[in-house]
Amino acid sequence: MKSTWSRRHVLGLEDLSAAEITTILDEAARFKEMARHGEARHSLLKGVTICNLFFEPSTRTKTSFNLAARRLGADTVDFTAAASSLSKGETFIDTARNIEAMGVDHMVVRHSTSGTPFLLTKHLGTGVVNAGDGTHEHPTQGLLDLFTIREQRGRIEGLTVALVGDILHSRVARSNIWGLKKLGAKVIVCGPATLIPAEIRQLGVEVSYRLDEILEQTDVINLLRIQFERQRGAFFPSIYEYAQFYGMTSERIARAKSDVLILAPGPINRGVELTPDVADGPHSVILDQVTNGLFVRMATLYLMQLAREQALTTP
């Protein structure tokens, strides 16, 4: 298992092979199984320091990474700053290097600009895990979605998965597309034409503008959040109209496959992407996703530390 892993950074699922993705998922499953047997705390990362370097607000991802690090026995430190407040003086690279100089082994980086975690790897000696960069990728979210689907269905290959909503501004969509395609799923992206980015079909996905047309063929529906904060200008006429065409309601659930899984990366806008009865209903695995996020992040940090130790011992 460990021989299939040598990465010191996890920046996106585009970079990872199917075998590497499976390695993380298997490792996460092992952590989950151990937790189920009361073995939730480990000392695998004892003496390792992990910094949450967040240049964009986040509650659940940061909490999840924090908890994951501590469950592995690592020390954690948080650094949170609005990217805008840094823009006048110190650059984000200076900030990161200063924190590294305090003796940090891994950086968990969230930033509103795409590519920033990648740029940090050029300037830092620490491991870097991308906790969401702009509209590029959010690999651990993609991994926890894959984990949840695999856990519920026993497989990814051959399933039809729909990503619904704002594909243009969604880093979760990109990570999902790479991961799902690599593991053999069929992917449909569905949303208003204004929120489907250019040349998306080249990624090997199908495009639909009508949720009602794809309901019957999908095994999994991942309802992406409408990113009000990323939208410039008018991408659709109104929230009301969006909910009419793309909102998941119990009426739509009734027309979907009887065992359809409903995922949402959260935070959800209740009444927009999905109605409360769907969010809390039997098809929803939204809270399982959150639970699984912890184990996926434990697996990711653990594997990164293994790779770091290997890199330090082999000249």
Place this chain on the structure above:
Amino acid sequence: MATMLIQGGRVIDPAHQLDQLLNLVIEDGVIAEITTGIPRTDEVIMAQGMIVSPGLVDLHVALRDPGGEEDEGTASGTKAALAGGFTTIAALPDTNPVVDNRASAEFVILQAERAGYCRVVPLGAITRNHQGEELADLGQLAAGGAGGFTDANRAVQSAEIMRRALEYARMLNRPIFAVPQDATLSAGGLMHEGYYSTVLGLRGIPAAAEEIIVGRDIALAELTGGHVHLMNISTRNSVEELKRAKGMGIRVTADVTPHHLAMTDASLVTYDTNLKVLPPLRSQEHVDALIEGLRDGTIDSISSDHRPFASEKKSREFDQVPFGVSSIETALAVVATVLVDGGLLDWPDLLRLLTVNPAKILGIDAGTLDIGRPADLALIDPAAHWTVDTRQFFSRGHNTPFQGKTLRSRVMKTIVGGEVRFSRQ
């Protein structure tokens, strides 16, 4: 009378279809004779194996003087120009303050004289402070030496202002330079809109943002009879539109940059902020159309579009860094590598795009080897291989995506008014 002989070089003068092994004689800073003979002179420069070209002419270079001295200065920028083979450059007016008045234009000329490297023609602003709202003092600017008018990277968004600028500049016999770009379609954009912008999650600038303004400016040139010069064109449809307009006799000219010819949007997978340029690097089909446009004469010129920035300005998040490449020291080598080594253009055709053609656009007497003209020359070693190393740049801007790349051909000497002002060891 001081005399100099440049002996045994391949003398290329695109203006006169000259391409021959000849000797060039300079007397008192002026080209006196181009001959097969070997007259006795005070000084001799052996030029065997080298190309002897008219000094290169660059239509738009940011010297950042005044107000941006951390990025560049007139002395560093004009010395960098000499190292790139350029003997005349037009300076962009997007300084602080903006060159929108006569005193500022004269300051540009004064600074160039103080530096004593290459010749500098100021470009004046089209609109006051580049605001796009009211015309700058175009007549006063012209009187102060402005060779043309431009709002640099800011395309004038109002068609009405652009119309009046073209009419007024026509009266002054000066061109209007424009980077064609619709501000509403390009707002917030960071790279070419296409497959790679989708994968990288960087907001795209569609080709249409350029083509809309190219179409508009051509229509306004036709309406007014003014001369519009389109800077940095980058798309297939822009080339098509340009070809059509030229066929109709409309006064429109255009240039491209070396980087838009050498690279595509695929290179941005590294998130290298040195690849952030305006217009953005396009996809291969567009690059192919630009090269075809150079080959068939639709595109008139190549400009370095030198945009130097202090390193701290490019060491930021991708959306925070400014657009531009420090390009004047690599411009010739990049296009020679892509076009001449690539078998797409021969040396005389390439040099035409870098000498007489830009000189004509700017309406200046330069870019040729006419007898009696000041001896502005570039001596180029076409066989040289060299690796770009920004530590050897004269420019303060080290923002280049060509760092570490090996290029073909190198400027060895640059002569201005018969004086060797740059010589590479």
